[in-house]
Amino acid sequence: MNITKKAFFGFFALLFCSAAFAKNSMLSIQVIQNNPGQEKIWATSEFFEQSLIDYFFNKGRIVSNSPIFVDNGDSRERSKSLRAALIENKIGGMDYLVRVEVFFRTTNSSKPDSPKLGNIERVAWKVYDVFSGAELSDGSAEPGPITKSNDNEAGIIAFASKVASSAIGER
Numbered sequence: 001m002n003i004t005k006k007a008f009f010g011f012f013a014l015l016f017c018s019a020a021f022a023k024n025s026m027l028s029i030q031v032i033q034n035n036p037g038q039e040k041i042w043a044t045s046e047f048f049e050q051s052l053i054d055y056f057f058n059k060g061r062i063v064s065n066s067p068i069f070v071d072n073g074d075s076r077e078r079s080k081s082l083r084a085a086l087i088e089n090k091i092g093g094m095d096y097l098v099r100v101e102v103f104f105r106t107t108n109s110s111k112p113d114s115p116k117l118g119n120i121e122r123v124a125w126k127v128y129d130v131f132s133g134a135e136l137s138d139g140s141a142e143p144g145p146i147t148k149s150n151d152n153e154a155g156i157i158a159f160a161s162k163v164a165s166s167a168i169g170e171r
Contacts, residue, residue: 027096027168028089028130029053030066032078035104040112041068045102047153049114049122051160052100056168064092071101082128089130097128097137098167117155118146125167137168 031049033041045068056063066085071078082099089097105121124140143159150158 014041019021024036026063026094027056027061027098028064028066028085028092028094029056030081030089030097030099031068032071032081032099032101033068033104034071034101036073036106038104038112039070039072040113042104042119043115044104044112044117044119044156048100048102048120048160049158051157052098052164054157055164057093062094063090064094066097086128086130086133091169094130096168097130098125098164099128100125100167115153115156116151117159118151120156120159123159123163125163127167137167141166 008150022066029049029052031045031052033045035042036043049065053065058070066088069078069081071153085097085099101124103121103123104119111119120143122137122140122142126138127136128134141163143155146155149155
């Protein structure tokens, strides 16, 4: 009987810790495509977003996403998009919103329907607490040298993993 009590309380402790871990690991991704003069969502942006989602999911996090936002330079639209994403994710029970802005090379970007690492000049991110709306952290990164071997989906996956790791880390 004594062993049963220990097992019972051990199970509850494990269940409590699991619930706390799951609660603290719920995040949402929103990609902002900063590609002046373009209104279409590029395949590079879509693939980058999916790579971020895959990274966090593979790390055991509960992940959702908000629609990709195409930045047209209007700061009011940008603020409106942030507010909408925070509200949407608060209702959805998420803890964090990770907004990742993908800046495209204005002179060299090509092939909008093909994911190409060479289209990306740099990315910048901000992590928000969904409940309070407070910005928790920010940062930026560049993909580094573009070669024939990394100007593809594999290159985007590697770069997105680097960004995801830097944005949230092992929080």
